[in-house]
Amino acid sequence: MIRDPPVPTGGSFHVLPFPSRLRPIFGDPMPTSLPRLPDDRLAPLLGSYAEAMRTARLKTLAAAAILAVVVIVAGRFAEVDLARMIGRIGTVGDYVVRIFTFDGGDNVGRFVLTAPGEWMWGLVHWGKLIFETLLIAYAGTAMGAVAAFVLCFMAARNLGRHPWLRATVKRFLEFCRTVPELVFALIFVIAFGLGAMPGVLAIAIHTTGALGKMFSEVVENIDMKPVEGATAAGGSWWQTVRFAAVPQVLSNFASYTLLRFEINVRGASVMGFVGAGGIGQDLIEAIRKFYYADVSAILVLIIATVMVIDLLTERLRHRLIGREART
Amino acid sequence: MSVLVQMSGGPDGPMSTTRKVRSALGPWARENRRELEKRHPAVFAGSPTNRAITVAVVLGLFGLLVFALWRLDFSFARIGAGIGQLAHFLTLMVPPSSGTWARFWLFLHSLGETVAISLLGTFTAAVLAFPFGFLAAKNVMTQRVLHFFTRRGLDTIRGVDTLIWALIWINVVGLGPFAGILAIMSSDFGSFGKLFSEAVEAVDGKPVEGVASTGGSQLARIRFGILPQVLPVFAGQVLYYFESNTRSATIIGIVGAGGIGMYLTEAIRTLEWQQVSLLVLMILVTVAVIDQISSRIRFAVIGERRIET
Numbered sequence: 001m002i003r004d005p006p007v008p009t010g011g012s013f014h015v016l017p018f019p020s021r022l023r024p025i026f027g028d029p030m031p032t033s034l035p036r037l038p039d040d041r042l043a044p045l046l047g048s049y050a051e052a053m054r055t056a057r058l059k060t061l062a063a064a065a066i067l068a069v070v071v072i073v074a075g076r077f078a079e080v081d082l083a084r085m086i087g088r089i090g091t092v093g094d095y096v097v098r099i100f101t102f103d104g105g106d107n108v109g110r111f112v113l114t115a116p117g118e119w120m121w122g123l124v125h126w127g128k129l130i131f132e133t134l135l136i137a138y139a140g141t142a143m144g145a146v147a148a149f150v151l152c153f154m155a156a157r158n159l160g161r162h163p164w165l166r167a168t169v170k171r172f173l174e175f176c177r178t179v180p181e182l183v184f185a186l187i188f189v190i191a192f193g194l195g196a197m198p199g200v201l202a203i204a205i206h207t208t209g210a211l212g213k214m215f216s217e218v219v220e221n222i223d224m225k226p227v228e229g230a231t232a233a234g235g236s237w238w239q240t241v242r243f244a245a246v247p248q249v250l251s252n253f254a255s256y257t258l259l260r261f262e263i264n265v266r267g268a269s270v271m272g273f274v275g276a277g278g279i280g281q282d283l284i285e286a287i288r289k290f291y292y293a294d295v296s297a298i299l300v301l302i303i304a305t306v307m308v309i310d311l312l313t314e315r316l317r318h319r320l321i322g323r324e325a326r327t
Numbered sequence: 328m329s330v331l332v333q334m335s336g337g338p339d340g341p342m343s344t345t346r347k348v349r350s351a352l353g354p355w356a357r358e359n360r361r362e363l364e365k366r367h368p369a370v371f372a373g374s375p376t377n378r379a380i381t382v383a384v385v386l387g388l389f390g391l392l393v394f395a396l397w398r399l400d401f402s403f404a405r406i407g408a409g410i411g412q413l414a415h416f417l418t419l420m421v422p423p424s425s426g427t428w429a430r431f432w433l434f435l436h437s438l439g440e441t442v443a444i445s446l447l448g449t450f451t452a453a454v455l456a457f458p459f460g461f462l463a464a465k466n467v468m469t470q471r472v473l474h475f476f477t478r479r480g481l482d483t484i485r486g487v488d489t490l491i492w493a494l495i496w497i498n499v500v501g502l503g504p505f506a507g508i509l510a511i512m513s514s515d516f517g518s519f520g521k522l523f524s525e526a527v528e529a530v531d532g533k534p535v536e537g538v539a540s541t542g543g544s545q546l547a548r549i550r551f552g553i554l555p556q557v558l559p560v561f562a563g564q565v566l567y568y569f570e571s572n573t574r575s576a577t578i579i580g581i582v583g584a585g586g587i588g589m590y591l592t593e594a595i596r597t598l599e600w601q602q603v604s605l606l607v608l609m610i611l612v613t614v615a616v617i618d619q620i621s622s623r624i625r626f627a628v629i630g631e632r633r634i635e636t
Contacts (some may be wrong), residue, residue, distance in 0.1 A: 071450060074443035078504040078585065091499045135395040143393045178614045179607060180578045182490075186595045187603075191416065192409035196399035270490040273581065277399065284582075287494050299487065306486035307479075 099296040133278035137264040139200045144207025145257045152215030153241050176209025185276040196277030213258045222248045251320045258313040423605035441586035445576040447512025449569045460523025485517030488629040504585025526560040562628045595599040
């Protein structure tokens with residue numbers, strides 16, 4: 001498939017010099033010949049190239065300078081103390097070693113994997129809590145996704161018929177996703193009492209906001225021809241949405257919902273920090289009361305669960321996207 | 328398309344508008360259904376089975392939801408009572424107020440701290456994740472084993488929530504915003520590593536081939552073939568995360584890792600609802616402003632393009 005380059009008429013041919021100082025970095029150049037413009041035509045081109053490079057370089061430098069200033073100011077604000085960090089960097093290793101070492105019982109001071117049974121002494125209890133965490137994430141995702149599905153068509157630029165309704169729905173979704181779910185959980189724990197219910201509701205509200213935005217973006221990107229067709233055939237707004245928009249967006253919606261489910265599993269794992277159910281309650285207790293081996297056991301269980309969910313949802317999403325690509 | 332044309336101009340003449348059509352197919356199409364099925368097999372193929380599967384999936388998902396709600400002790404009585412409580416809280420929230428001016432300045436300062444935590448956390452995470460984005464990409468890291476372990480390692484880091492990272496870092500550097508920065512850095516390091524490597528895997532292979540064909544080494548191929556393609560994508564993702572991290576930075580104060588979250592938790596726990604509403608408003612405004620700024624820069628860098636999170 002290698003063809004000779006077309007020979008331009010009027011120019012001369014010779015090998016471009018390859019700077020030898022670049023040789024150690026970029027390797028040896030292959031011997032090749034390139035057409036070379038006559039010098040009088042080349043000079044202005046080279047000049048404008050150098051000019052363009054200079055402005056680009058200046059822009060990069062300016063951006064870097066601004067970034068540096070912002071970072072330094074932010075560092076001042078956030079009391080970054082690199083000296084303390086460097087002084088205590090060893091503590092990171094210590095902590096990791098410590099959580100993987102038994103701190104009591106017959107095996108004091110030994111690596112946790114030497115007695116996995118003792119390490120995972122609470123497996124049944126923790127397993128139940130992780131199952132509860134998954135259920136919280138699932139229920140929150142499902143309820144949030146349904147709410148987002150209902151709202152997204154009203155918030156989309158191409159389908160929302162009333163400007164004021166669209167603006168209201170958009171503001172509502174923004175509110176739902178900007179207030180962190182833990183803040184909702186904190187408030188709901190006071191209103192509804194301790195337990196999984198406030199956790200589910202908090203996740204559902206946050207999911208409504210996050211998915212509502214993504215869903216409405218998907219809807220804004222649909223092919224409008226079916227919508228026009230349905231409207232031309234006398235379809236009402238509901239019928240237009242049902243028969244022209246929904247079939248186009250469903251697989252994307254499902255894919256985004258799966259992604260959100262995975263995020264929500266992680267979010268549900270810390271709901272217990274504020275008393276809203278799931279494994280978080282036991283984790284924060286173990287960390288605060290310095291039950292080191294328990295910390296690592298619960299963390300390993302959470303990480304394993306998140307990984308499994310991650311793999312499953314990714315596989316499902318690829319199948320969904322693949323199906324869409326085929327049709 | 329051809330079906331529609333033939334329906335309106337078919338042997339039955341124009342479709343009557345008054346008669347209710349039960350089937351989705353028009354009268355002409357119903358009569359000639361067999362021929363149509365032969366001509367457009369994709370439209371008709373397996374529709375009953377597909378429908379059955381859809382119904383089964385929806386029923387299954389709904390059943391699981393009901394089971395979850397039952398298992399998690401949902402009760403309508405509790406929801407009703409709780410909503411009443413919430414409405415009561417809402418009435419107590421107006422007007423938003425901090426009580427004293429001194430407290431308001433305290434809030435403002437901690438809000439600045441929150442933004443600083445988010446900025447520094449995102450920035451350090453991006454810098455640290457940069458090389459790993461290439462190490463975890465299949466088209467750069469051809470060593471399968473190393474690629475696998477880099478990916479899994481990043482997934483492990485990503486699997487731990489920011490709040491858990493904050494708790495761990497507090498044990499190392501003590502209470503305060505520094506622990507918050509490290510927490511955001513840790514959890515974003517995993518996310519960035521994954522996103523960056525996906526961006527690297529999605530590059531157009533032709534510039535890389537071009538550099539290789541002129542005799543460029545592996546490093547030159549990355550620098551001149553891949554980097555110019557992925558840098559704007561990276562920048563867009565980092566800016567997007569800066570905005571979403573501002574949201575997460577507002578809560579890490581719950582465990583004592585700095586920022587406005589400490590005051591918010593305190594206000595909620597002591598039922599100071601006017602302060603709660605003020606703090607929430609402050610967060611909303613800040614996030615909106617940062618959203619505006621970051622999306623401006625993002626569009627300037629990469630043009631209007633959707634970002635996969």
